[in-house]
Amino acid sequence: MNELVTHLEEKARQLRVAIVKTLHASQSGHTGGSLSAIDMVTALYFHKMRHNPADPSWEGRDRFVLCKGHAAPAQYVALAEAGYFPREDLMMLRRLGSHLQGHPDSKGTPGVEVCTGSLGQGLSMAVGMALGLRLDQRDNRVYALLGDGELQEGQVWEAAMAAAHYKTDNLCAMVDANGLQIDGDVTKVMNVNPIADKFRAFGWQTLEIDGHDMAAILAALDQAETLKGGPTVIVARTVKGKGVSFFENKAAYHGVTPSDEELPRALECLGEQCNL
């Protein structure tokens, strides 16, 4: 277990480096929310999920829906690292003609299941996938990663109601609760707390963890799989911009990318030499 945790922690560090480099290259995209989500994304793609990068539409795969689609760089670096497409593609993020759109696009990017980015819509699609897997009598699971600001969208709660009503215990939602949204603190813009209580009231089983504690993430994902009779949500407290000290907990870095000057400092924070 410890070896696995250490391995995934190192993988997450490498992916943080990839996120920073990718967003520096694109000079457009969402840094803070990608860095807050990457530990969970790493745990899913490099341990928990059954998937096959050589055959993205393999029927036996688990499904991942990045509801908070603006964290696309986190998913893209994981997909590239897993081998869905060449790492060089990352340098084309958000460019005209690139398959790496500003927000996840299932039409072009191998490994992306649905189009997300308009907040609040992803969980509904995840519910549909969970129902589809059940109709197909498959034991695969659906993982949906939401932001905490995203919970302000009413559709999330329509989906939460439906997921519990249809007892989709093959669905695991994860909330990347970094506490910040574009205009500032989630509690000040439109308070969504207490998150777990709300999901419980909607009929969900809830787990609360530190979203940067790899051992806790793995334990929660395992536990979620054992909880039957309804969907489970893992509410993960995270730090926006995690890993790059001068990005951390700053709403200003929601949609701002590392500048030329910031890149070497950011990489240094991540224990990486900058070879520019």
Next chain:
Amino acid sequence: MSSMIATRDAYGETLAELGGEDPRIVVLDADLSGSTKTGVFAKKFPERFFNMGIAEANMVGTAAGLAAMGRVPFVSTFAIFAVGRAWEQVRQSVAYPKANVKIVATHGGVTVGEDGGSHQSVEDVAIMRAVPNMTVIVPADGVETRAAIRAVAAYKGPVYVRLGRNKVPTVFPADYRFEIGKGTELVAGTDLTFVTTGLMTAQAVAAAEQLKKEGVSARVVHIGTIKPLDQELIVKAARETGAIVTAEEHSIVGGLGSAVAEVLAEQCPVPLKRIGVNDRFGTSGKAEELLKYFGLTAEHLVEAGREMLSRK
């Protein structure tokens, strides 16, 4: 014009038939399965029917998720909610990824009747027509609805089908073949052409009969698919008859009339008159009363036809 059947009834029956033929088909409704007639399917295939409650946004998103699993979801509610409440879900979760979701909305137009303007969708065709990847179909009668629903089930991609609440006259023969993107010449004519959709097609056929008595040869072209539009058939009618009257149970802004105007303006400008709801909301009343109130009857079409002849 023999039998009368509501297009929603034809939908319900056809959907239930298709359910037996194609196990991929699933149906979602938002607490209106009795009215949209998806209840017929629900009774036969309860395991493939999902009542999503009064929550249209989530219903459309769930359908997109089911489509991503290889299912063929039919989503039904009233047109005002399918297109209005869930517009952005239709755009982002269905049309943008080209998800194989069929949005079959009933209770389109003013013939919703007594429920009033809040429930009478007069903008849905315009809104759906503007969305890339979307196919938009408005059948004229029960026969066409049956054929169209079968074509829609066989087609891979997002489709919006607009159906009505009330019984409408049958205009098509039982062996009518529907093809997505193809219009149909129902009545031959040389002096002007009625280009119509939905329940207005039956009115146009009646108007053409009346005009014939007056010595005017009016063609009737039914447009079952508003997008992609059968441009060829419309341009041919404009060239051969020299004047066009469009008619739809929908706003004249953005619907069939606008679509035809776009084609004519670019390819074959001829005198054009658009019959429809004149950029207004609906109101309570009986369906038949409302068709008169909004100028959507054969008599109005006859009048428009005469006017067009004087403009040629």
